[in-house]
Amino acid sequence: MSATDQRMRPDQRPEYRTHADARVVWRLILGSSVMLLIELALIRWLGANILHLSYFTNFVLLGSFLGIGLGFLIARRSWSLLPASAGLLSLLVLATYLFPVSIDRTGSEIIYFTAADPSGPPAWLVLPVVFCAVAIVLAGPAEVVGRCFAELAPLTAYRWDLVGSLLGIATFTLLSFLRAPSICWGLIAAAALVILVRPGQRIATGLAGTGMVLVLLAETLTPGVTWSPYYKVVTDNLFQNQEGTFLRISVNGVPHQQMGPAQWKLTKAEEQYRTPYARAAYQSLDDVLIVGAGSGSDVAIALSKGAQHVDAVDIDPRIVEIGAEFNSDRPYQDPRVTRHINDGRAFLHTSDKRYDLILFALPDSLALVNGASQIRLESFLFTQEALESARAHLKPTGVFSMYNYYREEWLIDRLAGTAEAAFGHPPCVDRTGGNQAVVTIARDPANQRCQTPPSVPSAAVVAPASDDRPFLYYRGGALPQMYLWTLGGILAISLIAVRALGGPLRSMRPYADLFFMGAAFLLLETKNIATFALLFGTTWLVNALVFGGVLVIVLAAVETTRRVRTPPLPVVWAAILASLAVAYVVDPQWLLAMSFWPRLITATLLAFTPIYLANIAFAKRFAATDHAQAAFGVNLLGAIVGGCLEYGALLTGYRNLLIVVALLYALAFVLTPRRGGVLIST
Structure with missing residues (x-):
């Protein structure tokens, strides 16, 4: 120049x-x-x-x-x-x-x-x-x-x-x-x-x-094809009988949720839906938080168990709308339920409410955050810091539980180890078949009743995911x-x-x-x-x-x-x-x-x-x-x-x-x- x-x-x-x-x-x-x-x-x-x-x-x-x-x-x-x-x-x-x-x-x-x-x-x-x-x-x-x-x-x-x-x-x-x-x-x-x-x-x-x-x-x-901000959503009416409507919700070509009546899920479906309630020694359900509320089945189950108020959190507005429209239990029309369209971790940041039960109900996603190759929509929900935040939102007698089909034994062990690191004592781990598992832990260990002694991992447990390395599935x-x-x-x-x-x-x-x-x-x-x-x-x-x-x-x-x-x-x-x-x-x-x-x-x-x-x-x-x-x-x-x-x-x-x-x-x-x-x- x-x-x-x-x-x-x-x-x-x-x-x-x-x-x-x-x-x-x-x-x-x-x-x-x-x-x-x-x-x-x-x-x-x-x-x-x-x-x-x-x-x-x-x-x-x-x-x-x-x-x-x-x-x-x-x-x-x-x-x-x-x-x-x-x-x-x-x-x-x-x-x-x-x-x-x-x-x-x-x-x-x-x-x-x-x-x-x-x-x-x-x-x-x-x-x-x-x-x-x-x-x-x-x-x-x-x-x-x-x-x-x-x-x-x-x-x-x-x-x-x-x-x-x-x-x-x-x-x-x-x-x-x-x-x-x-x-x-x-x-x-x-x-x-x-x-x-x-x-x-x-x-x-x-x-x-x-x-x-x-x-x-x-x-x-x-x-049946609609779009949410995250997915191409396809709904299929599987069947309808005296128990209610059974609907399959697929996103991006993958079966994602099956919506059915709460009573059917508790009695005939997977054991994971009733296990969190069986592991809580203190049965008060005045306030319940469900992250991954989806089409409302988990919300309906909580109501059937006597929940007085449910904060239902889900990141996808379209899937919640499907639940409000088609779920035969009508959970989202119940005055005891408040809907929140938000990221679960973000909801915990912005709320100072305490709960008797916090459920992470199958909150797995099938999409990445745009621009980030390894961050999924739920990545920051399963870090040690996130579970510590969940613990802080529990009442003294409160219980936290998460369940899903986790695919691999090492992932179940990792989540159990994360819960132990966040709460300071071992959780109840119920393997309900085919790598389905429920991890339940109370704020006070006296308020959890495990059916079996804690299982011993068959291999070294992978360290908890952290907010700096939120790669739960790696x-x-x-x-x-x-x-x-x-x-x-x-x-x-x-x-x-x-x-x-x-x-x-x-x-x-x-x-x-x-x-x-x-x-x-x-x-x-x-x-x-x-x-x-x-x-x-x-x-x-x-x-x-x-x-x-x-x-x-x-x-x-x-x-x-x-x-x-x-x-x-x-x-x-x-x-x-x-x-x-x-x-x-x-x-x-x-x-x-x-x-x-x-x-x-x-x-x-x-x-x-x-x-x-x-x-x-x-x-x-x-x-x-x-x-x-x-x-x-x-x-x-x-x-x-x-x-x-x-x-x-x-x-x-x-x-x-x-x-x-x-x-x-x-x-x-x-x-x-x-x-x-x-x-x-x-």
């Missing part, structure tokens, strides 16, 4: 020009918004229609990053993939719908809850195929964004790209709030792709998108081979694709710092998603607010860089490392002790200060690039590496990811190009 440029105000420098062709800006906004909408929709829809993919939707996210990066590289060439995008999206939807496939998830390294036949290709084969398919589909809309970047000053383009991304997230969040069927996002995506192509290509593009629209329309009109040890093979394949595919479209990798050497910035940023975002899920719940709304908040902070960093003379890069990098150090030192447990607003303000400052500073550094560096398309594409490809590194949280925990983030940012600083010994973006 010349001395003359240094004396200019930021908005006077060429790289910060604010005047832009309005048509290019609107095209950029539309391209960015539809790109984000398709990405989020595919994460939801593919996870709902490829059996067991909902446990691996992070690979759809990684495929999106590759596709966006490739789109920016294609934008530098004379040919275009955009006219084929609608057809490619239709082909992906048609193939998924007409030729359903399931991912085989046998094995015990990590437990995946499923009542469906675990047959089909292995995950290491299916996931790279899904990864490639998503990348090809997203490359077309990303190409639009990349071509707009070439016509605008770097920071002007980045600014409107962020605005479009926020619009895409807002649109998808609104669809989630309305629980809109899949046809809604399909129509929006098809219409946007028609608008983005040249006028002479619009009829062909519209016809190519018809296949997708028809498939999604057929899915929407299928009896047995420990090395990373599962399935992850290593799959991630290795994805990285190899990415390298080959980038080499084919971008030319020799050495040509991207000037942007190596941006590559590591991309990896660090995604890893930092993932860590913040995990922290906010712990502090405020794993609900879809919290997740959407975190994603939106990150984009707002990035946009604020861009506007700061455009309008204010920011400190030199070495100062910014030092501030980044200092903010990461503060975030590392502050234990999230300290924040959990705060009331809501102080907790929100503190968590926001800790999470978003490093993001804000890092994007000041990125904006300064990006503004000084000669080729915005290549620079932004390389940054996105770095995000793929960050997404792969996130699986390392299984070994390190989420807190230690901040060390990895700091090392990546330090490496980016070292690799920032210099002229005459001075950083080019200083």
Whole structure:
């Protein structure tokens, strides 16, 4: 940068020009918004229609990053993939719908809850195929964004790209709030792709998108199919007799709940439903909390046992609605029942009520928190800290119980050990057949009556899950081979694709710092998603607010860089490392002790200060690039590496990811190009 440029105000420098062709800006906004909408929709829809993919939707996210990066590289060439995008999206939807496939998830390294036949290709084969398919589909809309970047000053383009991304997230969040069927996002995506192509290509593009629209329309009109913010929900009326209505509820293709009358479940169904009440020596049930209330069967059982008031908590509003509409016991219409649509751990944070009985009633999920490869909707519900919180919400004579079909003996032993660590004495453990188990423990050991002496585990008990390592279903040890093979394949595919479209990798050497910035940023975002899920719940709304908040902070960093003379890069990098150090030192447990607003303000400052500073550094560096398309594409490809590194949280925990983030940012600083010994973006 010349001395003359240094004396200019930021908005006077060429790289910060604010005047832009309005048509290019609107095209950029539309391209960015539809790109984000398709990405989020595919994460939801593919996870709902490829059996067991909902446990691996992070690979759809990684495929999106590759596709966006490739789109920016294609934008530098004379040919275009955009006219084929609608057809490619239709082909992906048609193939998924007409030729359903399931991912085989046998094995015990990590437990995946499923009542469906675990047959089909292995995950290491299916996931790279899904990864490639998503990348090809997203490359077309990303190409639009990349071509707009070439016509605008770097920071002007980045600014409107962020605005479009926020619009895409807002649109998808609104669809989630309305629980809109899949046809809604399909129509929006098809219409946007028609608008983005040249006028002479619009009829062909519209016809190519018809296949997708028809498939999604057929899915929407299928009896019993509805959508919650988390799942594709399918209800089947099994049968109806004098005892009541029996309904099966499947989510994402997996049988999830069977709703039947309370009396039938107590007398003819699994023993687990009556065991918690048999283990409580003190029988008062003035106040009961049921986490995982679902369609209401456990609530009806508690009422039949004499509960005077039940707080019924479930994260999924649609499943609760099904229970309110179809459960023949009518538990949700009972004035003794209060419904709460919330994450169970978040409910415990916000309530100071004490209970005679707290039940974790089969609260297993079939979905990940978006943006986090190993956090499921219930992950923070089974940590040692969570059970300590449950203990604090019990009356002196209160009892806590959890039951499920746990799949593996080591998981039963682990949960029993977690209860013992949280309560200070051994629980009652009833194995009711086929790895079904009930773990019951009283606040005072005198108030629990175990039928048999505590069982002796056949092997070493896995240590309790913690809030920093909330991986209940991960047995420990090395990373599962399935992850290593799959991630290795994805990285190899990415390298080959980038080499084919971008030319020799050495040509991207000037942007190596941006590559590591991309990896660090995604890893930092993932860590913040995990922290906010712990502090405020794993609900879809919290997740959407975190994603939106990150984009707002990035946009604020861009506007700061455009309008204010920011400190030199070495100062910014030092501030980044200092903010990461503060975030590392502050234990999230300290924040959990705060009331809501102080907790929100503190968590926001800790999470978003490093993001804000890092994007000041990125904006300064990006503004000084000669080729915005290549620079932004390389940054996105770095995000793929960050997404792969996130699986390392299984070994390190989420807190230690901040060390990895700091090392990546330090490496980016070292690799920032210099002229005459001075950083080019200083």
